[in-house]
Amino acid sequence: xxxxxxxxxxxxxxxxxxxxxxxxxxxxxxxxxxxxxxxxxxxxxxxxxxxxxxxxxxxxxxxxxxxxxxxxxxxxxxxxxxxxxxxxxxxxxxxxxxxxxxxxxxxxxxxxxxxxxxxxxxxxxxxxxxxxxxxxxxxxxxxxxxxxxxxxxxxxxxxxxxxxxxxxxxxxxxxxxxxxxxxxxxxxxxxxxxxxxxxxxxxxxxxxxxxxxxxxxxxxxxxxxxxxxxxxxxxxxxxxxxxxxxxxxxxxxxxxxxxxxxxxxxxxxxxxxxxxxxxxxxxxxxxxxxxxxxxxxxxxxxxxxxxxxxxxxxxxxxxxxxxxxxxxxxxxxxxxxxxxxxxxxxxxxxxxxxxxxxxxxxxxxxxxxxxxxxxxxxxxxxxxxxxxxxxxxxxxxxxxxxxxxxxxxxxxxxxxxxxxxxxxxxxxxxxxxxxxxxxxxxxxxxxxxxxxxxx
Numbered sequence: 499x500x501x502x503x504x505x506x507x508x509x510x511x512x513x514x515x516x517x518x519x520x521x522x523x524x525x526x527x528x529x530x531x532x533x534x535x536x537x538x539x540x541x542x543x544x545x546x547x548x549x550x551x552x553x554x555x556x557x558x559x560x561x562x563x564x565x566x567x568x569x570x571x572x573x574x575x576x577x578x579x580x581x582x583x584x585x586x587x588x589x590x591x592x593x594x595x596x597x598x599x600x601x602x603x604x605x606x607x608x609x610x611x612x613x614x615x616x617x618x619x620x621x622x623x624x625x626x627x628x629x630x631x632x633x634x635x636x637x638x639x640x641x642x643x644x645x646x647x648x649x650x651x652x653x654x655x656x657x658x659x660x661x662x663x664x665x666x667x668x669x670x671x672x673x674x675x676x677x678x679x680x681x682x683x684x685x686x687x688x689x690x691x692x693x694x695x696x697x698x699x700x701x702x703x704x705x706x707x708x709x710x711x712x713x714x715x716x717x718x719x720x721x722x723x724x725x726x727x728x729x730x731x732x733x734x735x736x737x738x739x740x741x742x743x744x745x746x747x748x749x750x751x752x753x754x755x756x757x758x759x760x761x762x763x764x765x766x767x768x769x770x771x772x773x774x775x776x777x778x779x780x781x782x783x784x785x786x787x788x789x790x791x792x793x794x795x796x797x798x799x800x801x802x803x804x805x806x807x808x809x810x811x812x813x814x815x816x817x818x819x820x821x822x823x824x825x826x827x828x829x830x831x832x833x834x835x836x837x838x839x840x841x842x843x844x845x846x847x848x849x850x851x852x853x854x855x856x857x858x859x860x861x862x863x864x865x866x867x868x869x870x871x872x873x874x875x876x877x878x879x880x881x882x883x884x885x886x887x888x889x890x891x892x893x894x895x896x897x898x899x900x901x902x903x904x905x906x907x908x909x910x911x912x913x914x915x916x917x918x919x920x921x922x923x924x925x926x927x928x929x930x931x932x933x934x935x936x937x938x939x940x941x942x943x944x945x946x947x948x949x950x951x952x953x
Contacts, residue, residue, distance in 0.1 A: 525558040525854040533564035535864055539817040541602055543824030545569040545786070550828050551596060558854055559828050565602040565652075567785070567824055568592070569834070572605055572647075574639060575613040582617060584642055593650070604785075604822070605647060607655035607716065608640050609700045611678030619679035629687030629695075632680065636696070637703050644707035653712035655754055655785070656704045657697060661717055665724035671732035674725075698736050701749045716754030716785055721763060726771040729753060733778055753778075754785035757809075758826070761791055761801050765808035772812070776819040784813065786826040788847035789859070790835055799846070803858035804873060806849075810866035829854055 532542040543565030544550070550569070551559050570576055571589040579585045593603070618635045619627055627635070644654065660681075665674045672694045675681060685693035704713050715733060720726045733750045740749035753775045755768070775782050787809075791802040813820050827833045831852030836842030849860040862869040 525554050525561075525850075526856060527557060527561050529856055529860070530864060532562040532864060536814075536823070539814055540820050541565040541822040541824075543567060543602070543604065543822055544828055545606075545824065545826050546592070546596070547571060548592065549832050551592075554854060555828060555832070556596075558850065560596070560599045560601070563601065563825075565604060565822055565824060566596070567604045567606045569826075570613070572643075573607060573610065573613040574618065574643075575615055577643065578615050582615070584646075586646055602652045602822075603647075603650055604783075604824070605644070605651040605654040605711070606785075607658040608643060608704060609636065609656060609680060609696070610658040611676065611680060612659075614679070616679070619683045626679065626682040626686040629684050629691055632683035632686075632696075633699060636680070636700060640700065640703040641707045644704055644711070648708040648710070651708065651711050653714055653752065653783075654704055654708065655716040656713050656750075657700050658716045659718065660697060660715075661725055661728055663719060663725070665722075665728050669727075669731065671728045671735070674728040697732070698739075698749075701736065702740075705749060712751045712781065713749065714752040714754045714783065714785075715750050716756065718756040718758050718786070720753070720755040720771050721759070721767040723767070723770065726774055730774050730778060733775075733780060737778070737780075748780060750780060752781040752783060752821070754783045756826075757784040757787035759787070759789045759805070759809070761789065761798075761805055763789070763805065763809075765805070765812050768809060769812045769816070772816050772819060776816065781821045782816070782819050783822040783824065784809075784820065785822070785824050787823060788826045788833065788835065790841075790845055790847050792844045793846060799858055800873065802846075803862035803869065806859045807862035807866035807869040810863050811870070814866070825849065 536542050542563055544559060544563040545567045546559065547569045549555070568589060571592060576588065577584050577586065616624075618639065619632055621627060626632075640656075644651075660676055660678070661671075661674050662676050672692065675694055675697075677693065680696045681693035683693075684691070684696040684699070701713055704711070715729065717725070717729060720729060730753075733748075733753065737748040737750055755771060755775075757768075759768075772782050789802050789805050791798055793799065810823075813823055825848060827848050829850040829852060830836070830846040830848050833842075833845060833847050834840055835845035835847050846857075849857055849863055851857055
C-alpha cells in the first residue's frame, strides 16, 4: 500500500511538472508596457517559444515587448530533419500565430558551435570536414535560412559565441577564438587557411543572402574588458577590409551583448563596453538580458531590482547606440536558468514571477532613476581585501597602457594558463587562478624592468 501511495504521489508530481507555472494567473495588463515606456529610446524585446507566447503569457509578452527573438526555433539544429533537409514548418507556424502584433523579428542564430547538426562540420568519425566542404555547408545553410526569412527579419545574429571566456591577448582576436567545430573545419584547408576564416565567410554569406538585414555578432561576457576588446578588434579589422573593397555599409553592423548578468555585475563595466563598441561606429543590442538571482535573503530581490535600474540608466544614457534591449524570457517560471543543466530550479532572473506578477525588478526597469532615488542605491561597501586588490584589477584590465600582456614574452605560458583555467576539474581551475595571481605582480614588475632597461 505504501509503494502504491508513493507511485500515485510520483505521478501527481510529474503531472504538475508539465503544467505551465503560473497557470490560471491573470497578468496585470494595466501596468505600463515597457515597449511604450522606451518608445523614444530603444526597442524592448524578449525571446519567444511556444511556452512563452501561449495564452495569458502571450498577452503579457506582447503588452511589454515590441521585438522578439526565437529562443531555439531558428537555431540550426531546430531547422533540419533526419534527412538533413530544412524544415521551416515549426518556426513559420509560430510566426504566423503572432503576425498580427507587428513585432520586429530578430533572427537567432545562423552560425553557432552548439545546437548545430554535427554533419555540417564533422565526418562520421568526429574528425573535421575539409574546409571546402564546410564552406559549402555553411553557405548553403545561411543562403537558405536567411533567404527564407528575408523581408521578415530586421536583424540577424550571424555568429554566436565565437570567443573564449579567458582572453589572454586581447590585441590578437585570432588567439582569442574558440576552437569550435566550425573553426577546426575551416582550419582543415590549404596553407594559410586558418580557422578564423569562418567568421568573415559567415558574415559575407549573410550579407549576400539578405542585403537588407542588420548583421550582428553576439556573445556573452562582453562586460569583461578583455573579451570586449578582442571582439572590438575583430569587428574593426573585418569591417576595415570590407569597406576597403568599396562597400558602403559595415559588414558587422552590430554587437550583441547578451547580458546574462548577476548581482555582482558592474553597470560601469557594461557602460565601458558599450562605449568601446560605439567607437567602432556599430550598433549595440543587449540581446539576452536577465540577472541571475535566487532568494537567499530578504534583500535578494531588491538587490536584483537595483541592478536592473542601474543597467537601464546606462542603456538610456547610450540610447543613441543601443537599439534594442531584449530579455531572455518573460517570467521566472519559464526561464532557461531554471533548467537543471543551468543550475535550476529556484532561479528568479526576470521581471515577472512564475505567477506572472510584476516584481520589484519590473518597477526598476520601468522607472530606473525613480527607483534608485526611492530605494537608495548605496555605494558598495569597501572591504580591506577589495582595497588591496583594486590596483591589481586596474592594471589587469588596462595592461595595454602599461606594456602589454604579462605573457607577452611567453606564448607557451599563455597556452598553459588558458588550458588550465578551461579544465573541467574545479580544483585545478582554482589552483591555476591562485598561481596566476601569485605570479602576476612579479611578472609585471619584470616586464616593466625590461621596458625601462630596453631589453
